[in-house]
Amino acid sequence: MSQLQPISRPYTIAVLASSLDGRLARADALGQRIASAYDFQHLEQQVAQVDAVLFGATTLRLGGTAMRLQSPHLIAEREHQGRSPQPLQIVCSASGEFDLNLPFFRQPISRALLTTEKGACRWQGSTAFDHCWSAGVAEIDWPQAFRHIQGAGVQTLAVLGGGQLFASLLQMAAIDELWLTLCPLLLGSVAPSLYPEEIAFSGRLTLLNVLPVGNEVYLHYSLHS
Numbered sequence: 001m002s003q004l005q006p007i008s009r010p011y012t013i014a015v016l017a018s019s020l021d022g023r024l025a026r027a028d029a030l031g032q033r034i035a036s037a038y039d040f041q042h043l044e045q046q047v048a049q050v051d052a053v054l055f056g057a058t059t060l061r062l063g064g065t066a067m068r069l070q071s072p073h074l075i076a077e078r079e080h081q082g083r084s085p086q087p088l089q090i091v092c093s094a095s096g097e098f099d100l101n102l103p104f105f106r107q108p109i110s111r112a113l114l115t116t117e118k119g120a121c122r123w124q125g126s127t128a129f130d131h132c133w134s135a136g137v138a139e140i141d142w143p144q145a146f147r148h149i150q151g152a153g154v155q156t157l158a159v160l161g162g163g164q165l166f167a168s169l170l171q172m173a174a175i176d177e178l179w180l181t182l183c184p185l186l187l188g189s190v191a192p193s194l195y196p197e198e199i200a201f202s203g204r205l206t207l208l209n210v211l212p213v214g215n216e217v218y219l220h221y222s223l224h225s
């Protein structure tokens with residue numbers, strides 16, 4: 001069993017889609033989704049429930065945009081609940097290196113950068129991000145990072161990948177639930193992996209639900225035994 005001390009943090013769900021061989025994207029189309037239109041709706045529904053989403057820098061650099069809610073119904077439901085129409089979009093990057101020409105910087109959303117002291121230096125005086133959180137000198141100090149996130153009123157968080165970010169949060173037992181869509185594909189070892197590094201996670205997952213839709217399978221797990 002994990003001996004990790006619990007960190008004060010938002011309730012966190014990870015929402016990911018992988019091939020049957022645990023790959024997140026095609027090697028020749030790195031920024032493109034591998035799942036169906038149904039999966040996009042499922043993802044949007046999860047995103048509509050949370051205060052903020054968190055994703056890795058590579059995912060943003062390749063995809064160019066944030067996972068913004070598009071359904072008028074989901075946006076109206078949030079507004080009816082007195083919430084912001086869109087969750088806060090948090091990108092995690094130790095380096096803080098981004099091209100300001102990415103469409104992300106023109107999307108009508110609130111943006112936050114979770115970075116290191118070094119990464120934050122790049123954005124001093126910039127208004128590109130609504131929040132620029134420095135946590136750690138050269139590596140992200142996660143307890144400090146979560147204090148920043150919670151300080152912005154974020155009580156629920158959706159982690160949208162990629163694999164590197166997912167692995168680091170999994171490793172420190174900072175994920176409460178996992179939604180994993182299994183896609184009917186075998187993408188091979190060159191494609192980016194959901195599990196890019198050895199994960200020191202010895203906990204067992206509890207299956208909450210399983211739903212086949214077409215050729216995909218929607219798995220919902222709790223990470224608390």
Ligand SMILES: NC(=O)c1ccc[n+]([C@@H]2O[C@H](COP(=O)([O-])OP(=O)(O)OC[C@H]3O[C@@H](n4cnc5c(N)ncnc54)[C@H](OP(=O)(O)O)[C@@H]3O)[C@@H](O)[C@H]2O)c1
Pocket residue numbers: 015016017018023024025029030031032034055056057058059060062063092093094095096097139140160161162163164165166168192193196
């Ligand atoms: N199928 C899906 O559900 C899904 C979801 C998301 C993404 N994807 C795909 O996955 C691929 C990208 O995944 P990936 O694993 O290569 O990259 P990633 O996790 O998206 O991003 C990695 C980068 O994020 C930052 N980062 C992540 N964890 C960090 C940590 N613990 N501390 C500090 N910085 C951290 C670093 O940025 P810096 O280098 O700037 O320091 C790192 O290089 C893309 O092909 C994307 O399309 C698929």
